[in-house]
Amino acid sequence: MNAEASADNIIEVRDLVVQYGDHTVINEISFNVRRGEIFVILGGSGCGKSTLLRNLVGLMKPSKGTIAINGEDFTAMKDSERSLVRKHMGMCFQGSALFNSMTVGDNVALPLREHTQLEESTIEIMTRIKLELVGLGEFADYLPSELSGGMKKRAGLARAMAMDPEIIFYDEPSAGLDPIVAAGLDELIRQMQNTFNVTSIVVTHELESVKMIADRVCMLEKGHIIGIGSLEEIRNIDHPYVKRFFARKSQPESASDNTYFQTMTGETKTT
């Protein structure tokens, strides 16, 4: 795979291994994310894509391997250095993760209030600009609980954009939204990339959404990368999992009687 180092790569992942106890979730994967692209991590439920994302933003520590952001090893950093890097990162959570005790405006203003020395009036203007950007200019004084699911995600994006980040991570941006609202969000992701040249890393399993936004796709299965490339390139990979994924076919029943017997009795054969 094209994992050679280059100045154009904003994120470089090398031989990443993540384990929960004895269970290996991500097994020796390497890839690069280029500056300014929308990089989609695609895969079914339980393939390790959310775990990969948590590692990329530093919410989890990998068991092995390195993640370099702008050429600096993110995994080996001290907390204080990491929090500096994080000022250039934004993340949109699956459930928006807005602070429920604060208004939408305060949510967006929070990173500015905490990380910058700006005047309160400046912060207010910047908050309004960010909210306007996602079409929520009117809703600064609302509480998150008063917004719909789609609006919450937009507000989450506004908060992620607050510090004008270089990279935005999206965790399942269209999950739980109807097709129209999801499409609106996809357009917004595109728009952010076009207007501000932010690098976006999107974790999803929604093919429709991938079609709209992806510059490059990384297909994950059971902690391995099956392929990286444009959506067309991925679609043409000759791999049973990829074929099923794109044809929307279910997993065939247990491959052999032997494995079925093993799962039922809990005996594991040493291989």
Added chain:
Amino acid sequence: MTLFFGYVGRTTLNSLFSFALVCQLMLDTLNWLFLQPLLGKGLRWRSAIEQFVEFGARSMPIVGLITFLVGAIIALQSAYTLEQWGATRFIADLVGISALRELAPLMAAILVTGRNGSAIAAEIGTMKVAEEIDALEVMGLNPVKFLVVPKFLAMVLALPCITVLAMFIMIAGGFFVSVFVIDVDAAVYIEQTMGALKGKDLLTGMVKSFFFALVICWVGIYRGFQVEGGAEGVGRQTTSSVVTSIFLIIIADLVWTILFYFL
């Protein structure tokens, strides 16, 4: 037999592990409470004051009511025995000493556990489930600085304040019953109370309530961060925060009572 040893071993390991987690959390909090503000990282005063009002002022009505009633109850109960010796004036001593040394700190702590300790656990737990804690971290905001330190500071200041007021209210409850029900002379009651109480009694109560505050806030915060998986997890940890907290308060109470008895 192996099952038994396995159980003992696992339980010991688990408790050692959670003890280590609590210690880590404590060190983090002390770091963000004392060290980092000196390095210019600031403290979230506004949040701490809001919490102080919540823990202190908003708890006061119920704490006041309960401690008044408890004062009245002790007065009646001691009158039951003391009347036989015609020594009802000593009700004042009994009420005063038990209020200061024991009951006011204990009642206040137990009520605040139920009211605020559980709320701390539920709030942090819900934030964890909703990925809000993760969101803080990704923004480069330390959850300990942001959530724990203000609550810690507020609790450690609020509970002793409530306790002092509770002491007075409890004595007032005893006074009320003694004067209007048992017919002790008001002046005698006040004189007896003044004579019986020493500075050391107040100190005992204050030291206890400080340690109770530590317990309430630690247990609440720790249980909150322990929450895993959904609303059910929040409920479980909230309940267990109240039980653990009351248990540890009683233990702490016993330890300090023994220490002050011999001091």
